[in-house]
Amino acid sequence: MKHARILATALAVGLAPIAAKAQSMSPMRGEINSFTDVFAVRVFPANPYDRKIRVEIHVYDQDFQPVDARVSPNVFQLASQASRSVLVVVPFDGAAERKVRICTESIPFPNQQTQIRAQICGKFFGRRKS
Amino acid sequence: MSLVRAACAAALLVAGIDEAALATTQNVIFNGTIAPTCTLVVATNGTMTASPDLQSLSSHNGGGSAGTVTLTTTGGVSLSVDPVTTMTVPSADSTSTTWTPTYSAAGAHAIGETGSATSITTPGADLVSVHLAGTKGGSNRFANGNYQATVTLRCE
Structure with a gap:
């Protein structure tokens, strides 16, 4: 029991910085089995900048066409070095399986002549179980 | 008094050594999985900037500069640029322009300038340079404005 506690503490201390700072969005891959008409993914966008940024979450299909998914929240401000959870609920739309991209987008320096939009996309595969 | 202290210290030391000698070792195993990630x-x-003949507006032209982005990845990802879909032009510019975004990378991965997707298989950090070039054909020219x-x- 004591060893388990020590191990859990070590893992929590060791992995926390990775989850909080080292990614712009995690996870970037996933397979989800669902017994309903939708499948849900929780992603964690992170802000690696030293200032607040505006973040948008978009869901696309394999051809980068928008998917009518429920994203909460889909637009938000993220503080420097912070991350937060976003819940994405994707409908199967009658299919037995569905591949989607969930993308975190931000334009950290707007109102410039040539702006760069950084987009981090994760690929997720939902499979409907009967 | 100091003799008593020394005796006590010696006794504690021996007891400690004894304890250490009797102790067993246990392996604590740590597992970690890193999924493909990208920052x-x-x-x-x-x-x-515009070229002297005003048929090119590009970050490659003299006085122009590329945008720069730091990429850090575990590998197992793909880097690409999208075609430009939203462009603000001055009202005086009514002719069509072909916009071509490209990028290159230097650092852990050397990627020559390209507009296509590049698969990155190994981990590392890079400085990515992003270019944009607009060109006009025929007698069309870029206009004054933003x-x-x-x-x-x-x-x-």
């Missing part, structure tokens, strides 16, 4: 940090936006474009750099 893009925009350092600077780009600047486009142009603004957004280039999407994607890591997936």
Whole structure:
């Protein structure tokens, strides 16, 4: 029991910085089995900048066409070095399986002549179980 | 008194050694899995300038500069740019323009300038330079005023 506690503490201390700072969005891959008409993914966008940024979450299909998914929240401000959870609920739309991209987008320096939009996309595969 | 202290210390030391000698060792196993991840940090936006014949507005032209982005990845990802879909042009510019975004990378991965997707298989950090070039054909010319474009750099 004591060893388990020590191990859990070590893992929590060791992995926390990775989850909080080292990614712009995690996870970037996933397979989800669902017994309903939708499948849900929780992603964690992170802000690696030293200032607040505006973040948008978009869901696309394999051809980068928008998917009518429920994203909460889909637009938000993220503080420097912070991350937060976003819940994405994707409908199967009658299919037995569905591949989607969930993308975190931000334009950290707007109102410039040539702006760069950084987009981090994760690929997720939902499979409907009967 | 000091003799008593020394005796006590010696006794404790012996007891400690004894304990250590009797102790068993246990292995604590740590497992960790890192899924493909990617971080893009925009350092600077780009600047486009016009060519002397006014048929090119590009970050490659003299006085222009590429946008720069820091990429850090575990590998197992793909880097690409999207075609430019949103462009703000001055009202005096009514002729069509072909916009071509490209990128190159230097650092852990050497990627020559390209507009296509690049698969990155190994981990490392890179400085990505993002360029945008607009060209006009025939007798068309860029007009006086402000142009603004957004280039999407994607890591997936």
